[in-house]
Amino acid sequence: MSVQEILETHPRALIADAAVLARCLDECGACEATCTICADACIGEPDVSELVRCVRLCLDCADACAAAMRILGRQTEAHPPSQLNVLETCLAACRACADECELHAAHHRHCAISAAECRRCEQACEALRAALTTLQ
Amino acid sequence: MSVQEILETHPRALIADAAVLARCLDECGACEATCTICADACIGEPDVSELVRCVRLCLDCADACAAAMRILGRQTEAHPPSQLNVLETCLAACRACADECELHAAHHRHCAISAAECRRCEQACEALRAALTTLQ
Amino acid sequence: MSVQEILETHPRALIADAAVLARCLDECGACEATCTICADACIGEPDVSELVRCVRLCLDCADACAAAMRILGRQTEAHPPSQLNVLETCLAACRACADECELHAAHHRHCAISAAECRRCEQACEALRAALTTLQ
Amino acid sequence: MSVQEILETHPRALIADAAVLARCLDECGACEATCTICADACIGEPDVSELVRCVRLCLDCADACAAAMRILGRQTEAHPPSQLNVLETCLAACRACADECELHAAHHRHCAISAAECRRCEQACEALRAALTTLQ
Numbered sequence: 001m002s003v004q005e006i007l008e009t010h011p012r013a014l015i016a017d018a019a020v021l022a023r024c025l026d027e028c029g030a031c032e033a034t035c036t037i038c039a040d041a042c043i044g045e046p047d048v049s050e051l052v053r054c055v056r057l058c059l060d061c062a063d064a065c066a067a068a069m070r071i072l073g074r075q076t077e078a079h080p081p082s083q084l085n086v087l088e089t090c091l092a093a094c095r096a097c098a099d100e101c102e103l104h105a106a107h108h109r110h111c112a113i114s115a116a117e118c119r120r121c122e123q124a125c126e127a128l129r130a131a132l133t134t135l136q
Numbered sequence: 137m138s139v140q141e142i143l144e145t146h147p148r149a150l151i152a153d154a155a156v157l158a159r160c161l162d163e164c165g166a167c168e169a170t171c172t173i174c175a176d177a178c179i180g181e182p183d184v185s186e187l188v189r190c191v192r193l194c195l196d197c198a199d200a201c202a203a204a205m206r207i208l209g210r211q212t213e214a215h216p217p218s219q220l221n222v223l224e225t226c227l228a229a230c231r232a233c234a235d236e237c238e239l240h241a242a243h244h245r246h247c248a249i250s251a252a253e254c255r256r257c258e259q260a261c262e263a264l265r266a267a268l269t270t271l272q
Numbered sequence: 273m274s275v276q277e278i279l280e281t282h283p284r285a286l287i288a289d290a291a292v293l294a295r296c297l298d299e300c301g302a303c304e305a306t307c308t309i310c311a312d313a314c315i316g317e318p319d320v321s322e323l324v325r326c327v328r329l330c331l332d333c334a335d336a337c338a339a340a341m342r343i344l345g346r347q348t349e350a351h352p353p354s355q356l357n358v359l360e361t362c363l364a365a366c367r368a369c370a371d372e373c374e375l376h377a378a379h380h381r382h383c384a385i386s387a388a389e390c391r392r393c394e395q396a397c398e399a400l401r402a403a404l405t406t407l408q
Numbered sequence: 409m410s411v412q413e414i415l416e417t418h419p420r421a422l423i424a425d426a427a428v429l430a431r432c433l434d435e436c437g438a439c440e441a442t443c444t445i446c447a448d449a450c451i452g453e454p455d456v457s458e459l460v461r462c463v464r465l466c467l468d469c470a471d472a473c474a475a476a477m478r479i480l481g482r483q484t485e486a487h488p489p490s491q492l493n494v495l496e497t498c499l500a501a502c503r504a505c506a507d508e509c510e511l512h513a514a515h516h517r518h519c520a521i522s523a524a525e526c527r528r529c530e531q532a533c534e535a536l537r538a539a540l541t542t543l544q
Contacts (some may be wrong), residue, residue, distance in 0.1 A: 002166055002253045006173050009245035012180040029165035030138055036209045037142045040467075043451070043460050044148040044212035052451050053349040059448075059467075060343050060354050066202065067339035067361070071332050073172045076180035077325040081364040082332050089339070089357035096351045109145035117138045176331075179315070179324050188315050189485040195312075195331075196479050196490050203475035203497070207468050213461040217500040218468050225475070225493035232487045274438055274525045278445045281517035284452040301437035302410055308481045309414045316420040316484035338474065345444045348452035381417035389410045 012075045015083060016131040021072070024121075024128040028069035028090065031121035035062040035097060038114035045108065054104055054111060057097040061118060064093035072128070080132070087129055094122040139209075148211045151219060152267040157208070160257075160264040164205035164226065167257035171198040171233060174250035181244065190240055190247060193233040197254060200229035208264070216268075223265055230258040284347045287355060288403040293344070296393075296400040300341035300362065303393035307334040307369060310386035317380065326376055326383060329369040333390060336365035344400070352404070359401055366394040420483045423491060424539040429480070432529075432536040436477035436498065439529035443470040443505060446522035453516065462512055462519060465505040469526060472501035480536070488540070495537055502530040 004022030007014060014021060039058035042051040068090035071082055101115035140158030143150060150157060175194035178187040204226035207218055234254035241248035276294030279286060286293060311330035314323040340362035343354055373387035412430030415422060422429060447466035450459040476498035479490055509523035 002249060003169050003173070006170050006177070006246050006249040006253075009249065010173065010177045010180065011182075012177075025169050029169055033139050033161050033165055033205055033209060034142050036206050037139070037146065037211075040210040040212050040464070041142070041146045041148075043463050044146065046147075046457075048457055048460065049454075052456065055451050056346055056349045056448070057351060060346065060351065062206075063339045063342045064354065064358065067335045067358075069169055070172050070198075070335045071365075073169060074176040074328055074332065075173075076176050077328045079329060079332065079364075079368045082336065082361065082368060085357065085361035085364045086336065086339075089354065089361050092351075092353040092357045093343075096354060110142050113138060113142040113145065117142075176328070179327050182321075184315075184321055184324065185318075188320065191315050192312070192482055192485045193487060196482065196487065199475045199478045200490065200494065203471045203494075206471045207501075210464055210468065213464045215465060215468065215500075215504045218472065218497065218504060221493065221497035221500045222472065222475075225490065225497050228487075228489040228493045229479075232490060274521060275441050275445070278442055278449070278518050278521040278525075281521065282445065282449045282452065283454075284449075297441050301441055305411050305433050305437055305477055305481060306414050308478050309411070309418065309483075312482040312484050313414070313418045313420075316418065318419075334478075341441055342444050342470075345441060346448040347445075348448050382414050385410055385414040385417065389414075 010075050014075050015072070015078050016128055016133055020127050020131040024124040025069050025073055027121040027124040028065040031094065031117050032062045032065040032069070034114050034117040035059070035065070038101065038110050041108070041110040051104065054100050057100045058114065061093040061097035064090045065121065068125070083132065087125055091122060091125045094118045094125065098122065146211050150211050151208070151214050152264055152269055156263050156267040160260040161205050161209050163257040163260040164201040167230065167253050168198045168201040168205070170250050170253040171195070171201070174237065174246050177244070177246040187240065190236050193229070193236045194250065197229040197233035200226045201257065204261070219268065223261055227258060227261045230254045230261065234258065282347050286347050287344070287350050288400055288405055292399050292403040296396040297341050297345055299393040299396040300337040303366065303389050304334045304337040304341070306386050306389040307331070307337070310373065310382050313380070313382040323376065326372050329372045330386065333365040333369035336362045337393065340397070355404065359397055363394060363397045366390045366397065370394065418483050422483050423480070423486050424536055424541055428535050428539040432532040433477050433481050435529040435532040436473040439502065439525050440470045440473040440477070442522050442525040443467070443473070446509065446518050449516070449518040459512065462508050465508045466522065469501040469505035472498045473529065476533070491540065495533055499530060499533045502526045502533065506530065
């Protein structure tokens with residue numbers, strides 16, 4: 001809630017509708033945390049050698065979400081190419097991670113939760129892409 | 137919600153009670169976003185030259201929260217000195233940022249929101265410090 | 273030097289020639305540091321209000337470089353779309369930051385140094401893009 | 409080299425001697441990259457299940473180095489408690505990672521390289537701690 005609230009007090013024009021933008025930033029934060037924990041849970045499993053691709057894609061997803069949250073969170077003197085590129089990077093990483101986590105969802109509950117969070121973040125990124133006023 | 141949910145599925149013993157730990161990780165994520173946006177809002181204000189200390193402490197706070205979220209989010213083979221140090225770093229950065237943002241809260245609504253979020257994160261970090269099972 | 277050295281010991285096939293990849297990762301690290309310091313130097317200048325766009329683009333560039341370094345540094349189970357997207361994000365951010373820093377290079381020596389580092393990072397990213405074996 | 413060069417152009421007093429500070433920031437960048445790659449190399453090894461603690465401590469070390477580089481890189485309106493805390497966090501993470509990597513150095517060359525880099529970063533952090541003018 002605090003993310004939308006602070007966006008609404010920003011002195012410059014927002015790059016998109018405050019609610020759509022805040023939802024994307026909130027999901028990037030939640031997805032970074034969830035993927036960090038899923039990677040860590042995977043390395044703590046007895047069958048870690050089956051989860052190597054999942055660890056890697058969770059780590060990538062956390063890093064992509066972190067960069068997207070920061071670059072898209074800034075409204076002052078926004079630079080559309082960087083915004084759009086980081087949004088695409090986040091989308092690609094969320095999709096790859098969700099696809100992989102889903103393969104392990106039946107065996108590892110943390111992968112099911114991580115997959116669901118990656119899908120929510122993917123959808124929030126898609127909604128923001130459609131709403132970016134600076135790209136229209 | 138997804139952070140507590142995924143922590144509860146982790147194969148290793150958690151470093152603290154899942155609810156206390158999840159609240160800290162969630163606040164670190166919210167505080168990183170809020171401080172990133174407050175720093176950006178400050179540089180977008182006409183009186184940016186009055187807000188230099190606020191920008192600097194918001195940027196530090198965002199970086200400290202990011203590191204705390206990641207290091208404290210990991211439960212596998214936890215290393216107590218790193219955990220405690222990153223928690224202290226996050227606490228010090230949140231306090232400094234809240235103190236500074238409060239000085240500007242009457243003039244800039246984003247500073248008031250950022251100060252409140254830093255205080256919530258500070259309290260969540262203190263609660264986690266008291267609850268760290270690996271340090272007892 | 274240690275980055276190329278450790279890449280050469282990696283158990284999996286590298287996504288590109290070790291020297292080209294290491295140069296890109298090294299420049300991402302140097303550019304993240306240089307842009308972090310340039311943003312900070314700008315907010316410490318008496319004419320900070322003339323440097324707002326420079327601060328913003330330096331902060332973006334540091335975040336893009338950080339994500340690129342991490343995602344491109346991983347060789348295990350590499351995912352080409354994430355790699356290519358983060359490389360494009362880094363390229364876009366370096367170009368935008370170099371263009372802006374160059375405008376201030378005559379007045380602020382830190383902007384001249386930052387611009388030169390962003391150009392080196394941009395070139396290293398372009399060389400890596402041409403060398404990515406997983407995209408061929 | 410560019411890090412020391414840009415520090416020497418900063419408009420504010422540096423928190424320490426430029427060469428000592430630059431060496432620490434450079435090592436933090438090199439250590440973040442090296443530990444990111446060592447964690448990734450470990451998950452790509454056939455004996456990944458023997459390397460779980462190494463992966464975890466390498467990931468922590470990369471995150472601690474990233475935060476230290478950014479918070480210590482800022483000179484404008486420096487806040488000594490945050491600086492000192494992040495330096496201690498980085499020191500603790502580098503030591504723990506070096507200790508663990510050394511255990512695997514005979515079997516995995518990437519662990520030997522990572523251990524050596526962590527020790528260099530640890531020493532650079534200790535030198536900076538001794539040189540911090542703002543704490544004197």
